[in-house]
Amino acid sequence: LPNSLEARDVAFQLHSYADARKQEQTGSLVIEKGEGIYVEDVSGKRYIEGMAGLWSVAVGFGEKRLVEAAARQMEKLPYYHTFTFKTHGPSIELAEKLIEMAPVPMSKVYFTNSGSEANDTAIKLIWYRSNALGQPERKKIISRMRGYHGVTVASASLTGLPNNHKSFDLPLPQILHTTSPHYRTMKKDGESEAEFARRCAQDLEDLILAEGPETIAAFFAEPVMGAGGVVVPPDGYWQAVQPVLKKYGILFVADEVICGFGRTGNMFGTETYNLQPDMMTLSKALSSSYQPISALLINDTVYEPIADESHRIGVLGHGYTGSGHPVAAAVALENLKIIEERDLVGHVREIAPTFQKRLAGLADNPLVVETRGIGLIGAAELQHPAHSDTPGSLGAAANAAFQENGLISRAMLDAMAFCPPLIITDGQVNDLFDIAEESLKKVAASL
Numbered sequence: 523l524p525n526s527l528e529a530r531d532v533a534f535q536l537h538s539y540a541d542a543r544k545q546e547q548t549g550s551l552v553i554e555k556g557e558g559i560y561v562e563d564v565s566g567k568r569y570i571e572g573m574a575g576l577w578s579v580a581v582g583f584g585e586k587r588l589v590e591a592a593a594r595q596m597e598k599l600p601y602y603h604t605f606t607f608k609t610h611g612p613s614i615e616l617a618e619k620l621i622e623m624a625p626v627p628m629s630k631v632y633f634t635n636s637g638s639e640a641n642d643t644a645i646k647l648i649w650y651r652s653n654a655l656g657q658p659e660r661k662k663i664i665s666r667m668r669g670y671h672g673v674t675v676a677s678a679s680l681t682g683l684p685n686n687h688k689s690f691d692l693p694l695p696q697i698l699h700t701t702s703p704h705y706r707t708m709k710k711d712g713e714s715e716a717e718f719a720r721r722c723a724q725d726l727e728d729l730i731l732a733e734g735p736e737t738i739a740a741f742f743a744e745p746v747m748g749a750g751g752v753v754v755p756p757d758g759y760w761q762a763v764q765p766v767l768k769k770y771g772i773l774f775v776a777d778e779v780i781c782g783f784g785r786t787g788n789m790f791g792t793e794t795y796n797l798q799p800d801m802m803t804l805s806k807a808l809s810s811s812y813q814p815i816s817a818l819l820i821n822d823t824v825y826e827p828i829a830d831e832s833h834r835i836g837v838l839g840h841g842y843t844g845s846g847h848p849v850a851a852a853v854a855l856e857n858l859k860i861i862e863e864r865d866l867v868g869h870v871r872e873i874a875p876t877f878q879k880r881l882a883g884l885a886d887n888p889l890v891v892e893t894r895g896i897g898l899i900g901a902a903e904l905q906h907p908a909h910s911d912t913p914g915s916l917g918a919a920a921n922a923a924f925q926e927n928g929l930i931s932r933a934m935l936d937a938m939a940f941c942p943p944l945i946i947t948d949g950q951v952n953d954l955f956d957i958a959e960e961s962l963k964k965v966a967a968s969l
């Protein structure tokens with residue numbers, strides 16, 4: 523239909539992570555509304571949102587308390603900024619709340635609007651700090667292959683995925699990548715998981731030594747990798763990696779954009795893996811994505827030199843119009859209240875065994891070569907000889923079958939991700955995986 527929303531979408535929008543020419547042929551899925559773990563398209567078809575949008579709608583769709591919190595703040599003060607000693611209640615309250623919630627001592631919060639901006643800001647503050655400390659050579663940053671940290675010029679450089687670099691002339695030269703912690707694809711013959719974890723730490727140390735430890739400022743990592751295919755670190759990984767950072771005085775930035783606020787069965791992934799980050803980036807479940815907002819938390823090691831330098835030069839020359847936006851901050855505060863009042867972290871722990879058992883059960887399908895996950899996040903990796911020359915084509919077929927059967931997942935190449943709203947019930951987890959199982963059976967039968 524030439525005037526349908528689907529047709530107008532293809533006519534006017536350029537989409538992320540889509541082959542533009544292909545989309546002209548296939549059209550788009552137009553979602554109209556949502557309630558709980560479900561969304562509905564314009565034709566009235568209902569789907570389980572098995573990805574919580576983009577790993578983010580923790581409290582589910584249609585949460586009236588968030589709508590009301592936004593409306594109240596819109597009426598009172600729809601916008602104000604946080605530049606040059608000006609501020610407002612919601613940003614103050616949210617900053618205080620995040621410092622209270624932080625799993626390791628943090629001293630200041632810097633608000634941004636997206637995960638990418640939070641990581642980008644982290645890089646700028648790290649560089650600023652190195653200059654403040656009189657160490658201008660200490661500017662290199664290490665992240666990991668398959669890590670995902672966003673798409674701004676600097677955060678896309680941190681991201682360790684070819685699609686985010688190809689044809690963009692990235693990564694920036696100061697940003698280096700170390701071994702991905704994915705055991706199945708990266709292990710050497712006969713290497714145990716523990717040996718592999720130690721080798722990852724050794725690879726990191728070798729890179730630091732090859733570059734010169736005095737040139738390395740920081741290491742960025744997600745506690746559990748998300749968009750790189752849900753890579754759960756092998757046993758012993760963080761215990762081996764963290765001492766290397768300590769040894770060379772390298773700042774550790776935990777990207778908690780997906781793990782933060784309950785996903786792994788603790789409030790933060792940092793707790794699940796006993797991490798000691800100097801900085802944390804937060805977004806997504808911070809507001810359940812009802813409003814765009816992100817936050818960068820920094821400890822005193824980071825803050826003190828930055829404060830000294832801004833005092834010396836009279837200004838911290840960085841900031842966004844939307845930093846700490848009052849409506850976004852008010853929604854985030856209400857969202858955190860819901861997460862705490864309903865003990866969604868406890869709920870994740872209760873539901874996770876069913877979720878992980880059903881996820882592991884997908885391995886009965888001949889297409890599934892690996893399942894991996896923790897808490898309420900996981901992925902099933904697919905493989906078939908008919909698709910071995912076209913990475914991503916099997917994932918796309920599975921995605922289409924899931925969608926046909928009323929489940930929204932996300933194919934990261936051929937890994938199908940599952941990351942539902944945290945409010946999902948035991949019964950709904952079973953519904954989700956019933957659809958996934960049936961759909962994968964159909965895809966397998968068609969090959």
Ligand code: PLP
Pocket residue numbers: 576577635636637638639641670671672673744748749777778779780805
């Ligand atoms: N960091 C992680 C771990 C993410 O998963 C994402 C987004 O998926 C980002 C950063 C970037 O966030 P945004 O898309 O809000 O820029």
